[in-house]
Amino acid sequence: MVPVLAASVFLLLTAGVYLVLQKTLLRVVIGLALVSHAVHLILLASGRQGVVAPVLLPGGGIEGVADPLPQAFVLTAIVIAMAMTIYLFAAMAALAKSGERMEVEPVPDSDEAHAPEAVQAELEGRVTRP
């Protein structure tokens, strides 16, 4: 199972990072989803994989049972990821409804309004800001 897991992590992580590095928000969101899949798989890989699910604990020993802790943790992580994705969709919808572009470009630090000339002009009282 290990090489399959490794290959899958490779695929998910590469594609995920690739998409996170895109500009539009939807792509970033999809990328984040892929990255979180990869992270969850790594989490599982960090415990012993075992041959039996801990669910069906055999009556006797615990030989070969998969590690329950990462599983429980991944469960939590999945739910949180879902909650965040849902919120994100709503936020995107709210933003789109108000006609905003949905790029994740930040406001530049020194745009027109901040430019020294504008500040200077305002200092001298020549221009009042709109």
Added chain:
Amino acid sequence: MSDATVTLQTWLATGIVLMPVLAGALLFARRESNAVAGLVGATGSGLSLALIVWLLLERAQGVRVVWEWVPELQVVLSWRLNSGTLAIAALVAFVGVLVMQFAGAYFGPSAKGRRAIATLSLFEASMLGLILADNLFMLFTFWELTGLCSFFLINTDADKRDDTFAAAQQALVVTVGGALPMLLGFIYLASVGSASLTELYALDLPIRAQTIAFLLILPAVLTKSAQIPFHFWLPGAMAAPTPISAYLHSATMVKAGLILLIYLFPVCGGTPLWTLLLVPIGGVTCIWGSYRALGQDDIKLLMAWSTVSQLGLMTLTLGLGTDLAIRAGILYLFAHALFKAGLFISVGGIDHAAHTRLLSKLGGLRENTPALFWFALILSGSMAGLPPFAGFLSKELVLEKLTLAAPLVHDVAVIAIVLGSIGTVAYTSRFFFGSFTGSPRSEEASKAHSPGLGFLSAPAVLAALSLVFGIGAKWIDRWFLEPVSWSLVGRPIEAPHLALWHGITVPLVLSAGIVTFGWFLYRRLAGRGLPPGPEALSGPILFENFLSLSRALGDRLSRALAGASPSVYFGLVLVFGLMWSVPLYGKLGDFFTHQWNFGGSLVLFVQLLAIAGLILLPGRLTRVLLLSVVGFTVALLYRLLNAPDLVLTQLLVEVLTAVFFALAVRFIVTQESPSPIGLSSARLAVAVPLGLAGAALVFALDAEPPDPRLPDFFLEAAPTIAKGLNVVNVILGDFRGLDTLVETVVVILAALGVGGLLRRERSGRETELKGSFVVRQLTRLILPLAIMLALALLLKGHDAPGGGFVSGLSFAVAAILGFAAYGTRSFRARIPVEPDRIAIFGALILIAASVIPMVMGEPMLTHRHGTLSPLGAFAIKWSTTLFFEIGVVMAIAGGLTAAAMRLWEMTNTRRDGGI
């Protein structure tokens, strides 16, 4: 010495600092005329001076601790009393008396006078504190306070002149900022030795420590005492009114650096850098200051540059680093304070009399201001180093010391001092003759009137002292210089006695030469100005460059980094992370050594196709659909990893995410281009190595022999304790009940967030969308099944895969299906309670399940177990965990449904007029 004496002296010493503070506070509180204010300020200083004299007469010696202020940081308020510190304090307080009195006259009726004098008093207090403090950190604090006070003092005329704030800011940043490394130096000294100066004197620090401490403290000395390249703030600070310049920028504050050098000489005077750095810096400053003073038209600026020059001279002298040099430095420090304060105040008098300070307009003032003429003559003579004044005595002593220094240092120092002093003679002549002799060069000068007593008393006293200082050399030596320098250096100094006349000696010859050449220079220049010289040396260019460089850099960085899209800095962070994983790439070879599992490979293949499609295929919806496919493949991988809980959860989450996406799709995809995402090499260059690193990590993790203790603990404990077989669920519900609680809260929060974002005003006619007939019939079939499934998951959860989470998710899917088919209005009509309230109730049950056992005196989340068999055969194991799980279900299902309904209503209803 008795305890009572110690206590008395402690209070006396504290009183020295406190008196000016009281005067300042009084002036801030009461509106007094400037004359009264000057009197109050002078009284405060006078009281300080009296206390100092008292302590001097008592021959107070040693450390007086007032208060263990912040013992954790070794900050102790304590005074170091000896004749040296007290004498310097006396000088400051004495000049303080004169300056305050002068300020009272100078400010006239101006409204700013009272505040300026009050601040001046506070400044005086800080200065006295600086001089008397024994604790290094207190010294630092007082040091910074002087800087702060000077900031406000320079700003006194901020309303009249535009450049004042810039000058004040410059002075503040340079002196306060320059002192910050000193703090580190003090911290360093405290860590290798002690925070008390007195205790440091008793130690003999290794040269390395001395060097580090000296280098850290040096910037403070150079900035405060206006040494090149930090000298520019001092001429700039002349924007301040004259009394302030006279006090801060001649007699006291600028001396702080030199005082610190004197104080530190016994501690780190052993480092060779002491001489190697101080002598050249002082020398250059001395020459350059003289040169610039020579070129000034404004006599106040002339005095400022002359101060720079003489500070350089003193730095150089102290830099020679012998006991005798320190002695000479101390003498010069006193002499300089006397004549420079006097000259500054005279400049104030001239300004007041002739309404100008420009040499090009002055001249012939002797006629109208004879008193000022005589005082200025003595003071100028002292500055130029003519016998029999104080300046002569001290310059002689400095020159004399040079014969004792190492040869190279000797040469450098002699050249610097001689050149600087020639300049001094020349510019002093220029000032004196230019102002007082010849004929007036402007109408104002010819109509000059003699300034009042308030302007004359201070120069008179100072001139008299300069004279006494020189003539009484013998007594000065015995009663003043010897005790002061001995106690400051910490040991007796063998030195020839001071005298005006030693016979024909090298220093005397040098002095004579200096005066001759200086006079010659003055005659040659005859009032012509000098070019200001290289910019790097002449002005605040360094400071401005630093500032503008910072600005430019900030602007550029701000555009380049902060203005970049997150993809850039995510990339940056990721590359940063990548560096760490390089050593792991070797693990990738394991791809070929491990056995590939068939089912897994199949899933992997599907995943590969889906991801390839995601990036290469056109269409926005395709992307989201393929994302779901990827999610399903991951679920299958979970199955292969023996994690059935995750499979269920993952599948339901994929469904729910897809549903939410579908609800919001109209808004979400508007900006997304439908054309394929395509490949770009820059992004791949970041992504592929990271992906490989991830794969390598999986192998590395596999190779790590897991420590079985913790998992086995859970595995063994689960069946016996919580009577459940599904270990994951038991962990979730029992061991990690708190975590579950948190997760549920997280979902509620997301739902709240959606609600908050999409909160909307109900207005207008709403048309509602619902499913077609077929859809409704289908739903009628599916809905009960979905609910059954959810219930089963909930009830069997304790043993089989399932539990609150998945159950809640299934309920949410069912509910969304329901309102999608029937429309939200009829859906609302059919369910008893609003979904968001269900969520709140769920949360309440969760809280109750946690808190009620506590009230009953049992641990939270205590669970009871049993088996319920209503039909005999169909046994349901029950457990009070069920309540907890029900709470989870309600919270999650309610929250998600409520959120989905909001989205649905927003996307599927229109107001009149449409969107």
Added chain:
Amino acid sequence: MLTPTHADLVAIAPEIILTITAGLLLIVEAFLPGLRRHFSGLAMVGVLAAIWARLHFELPGAVWAGMMQIDELAAFVDIYILVAVIFTIAMAGPFLRRTETEVGEFYALILLATVGAMVMASSVNLLPIFLGLELLSIPLYVLNAFLRRSQVSVEAGLKYFVVGAVASAFLVYGIALLYGATASTDLAVIGSQVASSGQLNPLVAIGLAMIVGGLAFKLALVPCHAWAPDVYQGGPTPVTAFLAVVPKGAALIVLLRLADGMDLLHISPQWVAAAAGIAVASQTLGNIVAIVQSDVKRMLAYSGIAHMGYAMVAVIVAGADGGAAVLVYLVAYTLMNMGAFASIAMLSEREDRPHFINDLRGQGYKRPIVALALTTCLFSLAGVPPFIGFTAKFVVFRAAVNEGFVWLAVIGVVNSLVSAFYYLRVVYAMYMQPLPRREPKFQFSFQIATAAAVAALGVLILGIYPTPILEAAQTAILVLVR
């Protein structure tokens, strides 16, 4: 100890109180929306009760099967966080009324985020730390977008969200690696394993780098800083104040626990190099870029980046000195920022507009108390004595020098010098420049002014007499380095 005991519950009594208060607020909002005016009071009562509970009950030490450590350190951090929350709530009331967004959710979300921060700061196990972080972050995503009529606000929420999601991924990734390498999520176990091996094996190193990366996003340290200015500028000011203080405190404590537990200072030169690089880069970039800002909130964002750079120096030093320095720095940073943000919350015309420094012209005489409070806080931020900001820097540099990091301290000092420029600019505008012709209309609020004044007084008094804070910090940190 598998099922929670009485001690477990008592130990998290403050968290429980806050959660219940949050629940109450939601219920009241749902059923009795008429009581909205009293929400901030109710929230305040909850926070005060939580403080009382933390002070009143004995500190039991390890609880929740050893996952949380409720001791003096936890108490210190909890109280520091709760005090910050009091300021936030005090600011929020008038603010929400003005922007017509006063609803129970706001306070509930703040309180839940607080619980998250407290859980995070008192946990010694990676799992609850992760949960705490999520619980802290998600409400903040929502709160940042709270002024839903303002696009800037919603956008700020989104940005914070995207960055937060990346940070979470980093953290989980790191946790997975540490678990894989040490088979434990317990910080003490991980720490002792790593410390005893005397070096970082690659798995641990990458795991640690990932966790630090995740936390660095919360701390807005370079290179994970770029969200800060946008989010500070766009978010509602009370939320910005909260965001600037509380998550950073919690994240710093986690970092400190990691650094101390693994004894990173002594076993890993790579860590020291990387962390010092981050610290220096944050200070330098933060300060230099702050110089050119014309928006006060943006400026404070960059200043925050720089300040976390200073705090990072203390984290590197770790141990008793460094740990105490981190705590003192946090307290100072909180007071100064709360005072500054409270003042700015009042000195702004409209929330979704930039808060130009120019708009503050002449306010020094127009609104003397607020301006004085702001000036005090700015001077303190610049590290001028006798304010607490100076004490904090003093403590940090002292720790660094004592541990031999003179060069780090020197860089820090040079940076503080640069920072004086931009702080002074605001003071200059307020006191040295005349009121603009078109005078901005600021809405005075007694409540916010009080908050600002109290913070400024704290800055001054604790600056002059820092002993209580220093002693508390030293006692608290002893738990960690015992």
